[in-house]
Amino acid sequence: MANWKARLLISATALATCATVTGSAVSTAAQAAAPAQADLPPGVVQLNDGEACPPATLCLYRDYNRQGPAYGIGAGYRVALMDLPMGDDTAANNVSSWINNTHDVAILIDAEEGKARPLPPGHPLEEPESDNDTVDLVAWG
Template sequence: MTTQGTRLPAGVVVIEGSECPPATLGLWKHYERKGPAYGIGAGYTVALSELPADGGSMTKNVSSWVNQTQSDAKLISSKGTRILEAGKSLKEPAEHNDTVERVEWVQG
């Protein structure tokens, strides 16, 4: 994935492959943790429009998630907010696939 010349938001790293780094919320464009991928550190609010992918952005383009943090993540879309609990992974169900626009965190 090319992000050369692109400044990523604070708390965001590029993930190469299908392994999510510790203390990170991993998100992949495709199912089975394939395609462009990023990791978001716990506590960082990120609009997925700020994450480039295949000539577009990750907005409404994420199908796989892994939450390697100790915090619950809020996956926010026009269909509502869903919670991805700490330590859990998610393969988007058809009705929610490619809908998430923003990630926030549950305040503990």
């Protein structure tokens, strides 16, 4: 949890630095940290491969057993997974495992098939073969 909070604090500091300092005075560290978080939708944080899911967060992982590239979505944030870069593609139709560490029901939506599945609070999910790599959108119920 401390690592996750530290990354958010560093990113917020880097964004504030970029907003107040212009030109070549902006540090290389701020330039490197700000774009990665600034390009993500509101309420989303990128996790390290295999990183544990922080509290009050819905986490999605490219691979089974909560491994590989991953993101955390804050409770209540509606997120289109095509807005989350994942390797050479996006997280849309590319997620195999989840864990809902929020107190709300996450709704996993397959827009192409018109299907929606609830993921209750406190529950992990290893996608069954029939639904693997099908989620396009996260909403909340």
